[in-house]
Amino acid sequence: MQIQLLRTFDEFSACERLQDEVWGTLGAGRELMAVTQKYAGVVLGALVGKKVVGFLYAILARRHGRLIHWSHMMAVREGFRDLGLGFRMKLAHRNIALAEGIQSICWTYDPLQSRNATLNLTRLAAEVEEYVPNCYGPFASTIERGVPSDRFVVNWRIASAAVIRRLKDGPANLGAIADTPRANLTRVNPKGLLENVRLDVRLRAPRVLVEIPAQTDTMRSKAPELALRWRMETRRIFQHSFAVGYRVAGFVSPTAATAQKCFYVLDRKRSRRALASM
């Protein structure tokens, strides 16, 4: 498997098909991809032989007055996921951006997609900077399945010491979480799906956990109403937490050690006085 810049219309057409397969929508057609590759950004592919099984599409953009790369899409075909291709495409993109003098690559992802959280936060050390409700409006995506398209905006400071350290040393140790207060208490319902039984958005502890389902796509296909509830409940938790000074410090992925549960770890940055006045 090889990561390389895509050049031909056949390759761009393969990316169109992949978008259709993954999202059921077309974010960038082959015409735009060809222009982007030549003049406006980066189109990377993950190839098995000559077959495109993944791609990354990014454009030169401006954020807070600085030039950045905005990575609008990355997808890996089912059956080729969890093999490190997403990670490798991000690394290749980083090298290209650094060579162009770019310091930040930003993108959005759905906070309820735990695989994306693992890749973005744990493997890459990207930082969550915003919560955008319904970011793309009514989004006809098959991944979204009728749930509002809320997104985290992440900033990957590709030249920072923190990112260099993470890429060299691997995931940071977030410490024990067993006794950490939780913004949401959950249970597995009789259908075998995770649901919230209590939300506590008034927590003031220095560190708080927010649990999310480890298999959001399954839930969205089996129980759309519950999936919608998860969106609205976690929207409330994240918006409130960010407003009172919490920031995402990391993500605990689902493993045997966590009984296949997964959590965002939020740390509070603001003083008690600021919190009391809110």
Ligand SMILES: CC(C)(COP(=O)(O)OP(=O)(O)OC[C@H]1O[C@@H](n2cnc3c(N)ncnc32)[C@H](O)[C@@H]1OP(=O)(O)O)[C@@H](O)C(=O)NCCC(=O)NCCS
């Ligand atoms: C997001 C996506 C591009 C990642 O590609 P990928 O090649 O599978 O990514 P990687 O293999 O590099 O990394 C996936 C990580 O998630 C972990 N993971 C797998 N399933 C998981 C789950 N249910 N919960 C949490 N983490 C999970 C993997 O173990 C791996 O971590 P590791 O490298 O520490 O083992 C791919 O899943 C995809 O195409 N998703 C649909 C489209 C999408 O959401 N695109 C991103 C927004 S535009």
